[in-house]
Amino acid sequence: MEPRSLNFDAVLSIDNIYKQYGAQIVYENASLFIGPGDRIGLVGANGTGKTTLFRMITGEETPDSGKIRFDPHVSSGMLSQESQCSLGITVREEMQSAFPEADEAQNKIENLAAKLEFAGGHEAKEALRQLSQAQIDLEMQGTDTMEQRIGRVLHGLGFPTDALDRLTDTFSGGWQMRIAMAKLLLREPDVLLLDEPTNHLDARAVKWLQGYIAEYPGAVFVISHEPKFLDEICYTIVELEGGKLSEYTGNFSQYQH
Ligand SMILES: Nc1ncnc2c1ncn2[C@@H]1O[C@H](COP(=O)(O)OP(=O)(O)OP(=O)(O)O)[C@@H](O)[C@H]1O
Ligand SMILES: [Mg+2]
Structure with missing residues (x-):
């Protein structure tokens, strides 16, 4: 295990955090630095606190002690395990709200x-x-490029061409999650947080997402239980165990060996 140098240019730093729910200590002296182009996979057993870390980064939760520091110009956005898109509007309107x-x-x-x-x-x-x-x-503001980007992301995630004019309500829960994912990708936050993004995707959309992440201009931090997906996108694995975050350089297969 190779801990990275502490003085590199972090967009986000998690500094000695402590978090407890009732009697359960979820984080204890946990630290992590995220650099501008990082591709980090977060792994750990069920219920250890992976989602909680993302929620602390977005501000939906706060650590009991310690700090989560952002560069003031840095934005973050999260796709959660139960992400929702807006209802009662067309897919086009939902995509345009990303701009x-x-x-x-x-x-x-x-x-x-x-x-x-x-x-x-x-x-x-x-x-x-x-x-x-x-x-x-x-x-x-480049509306032409905006339309093209919307088309590219929707197509990549497997939407049919007539999807743009349909109400979001007419899609199943799994497809509504894809709509939420499309909107988040179009917003392009500097730190993209994806919690189990492959859960509602078929093999073709997973492959497209891997390519998209490879080209993504910001940092990507992903929770996943899919070794193949992590191998394709990550070059750092962070393991959560016993409230501590340990960092390994390499993809998932390299981390396992
Ligand atoms: N708001 C809350 N109040 C009380 N306990 C909570 C709360 N949120 C999470 N927990 C508990 O904290 C622990 C960590 O939860 P979290 O959802 O972060 O785990 P996880 O690693 O994402 O799990 P999974 O792999 O199942 O998604 C769990 O035991 C969970 O029950
Ligand atoms: Mg979770």
Whole structure:
């Protein structure tokens, strides 16, 4: 086992945390550093506290003592074992909500266009000027690339081409989890946290996800019980046992030997 140097450039550091639920000590003096391009697999027996660590990173839980430090510009996003997508909207709307700035510009354009219908004279001229500016703003955010990225991710996860215009409600629970995963991948958080991502995926979508993670611009931290998946994506394995995090350089097969 090779602990990494403590002074490398961490985007996230978990510093000596302690966490207890009732009489159960889940973490005790646990520390971990995550660098910008890391691909880390988190392994450990059922009920040892893997999900709890992710929840402490996202702030849904807090350690009893110790610190979880983020670089102030770093974002994190998590796919949990029971992730949900929004209901009552189309898949397209759910995907567009992964791009809040573009969504806002689009709303602005719609409001200005509506205003223009009833405006006259100077007011119309001003609305027209604002409308053309809002369209420029939207183009600057690359809506074409946004559409392409949405299409690429949905296709990769196995959605049919007509999925975009369907209500999210019309999909089964497993597919709604894929919708949640697609949205998270499109948001591209700096630290991507995936809790058992392969659970609701078929072999083809798993393969696509492996390729996507390989190219992912941020750090990826994955909880998985799938040796093959971990072998494909990770070059660091972190094992949780007895409240401690131990780090091993290499993929899952190398960790086992
Ligand atoms: N909010 C909570 N209140 C009390 N106990 C909790 C809470 N959340 C988790 N626990 C307990 O803490 C332990 C760790 O739970 P956690 O879900 O983090 O484990 P895990 O490693 O993700 O397990 P699995 O492999 O089954 O997903 C478990 O014993 C669980 O019952
Ligand atoms: Mg769990």
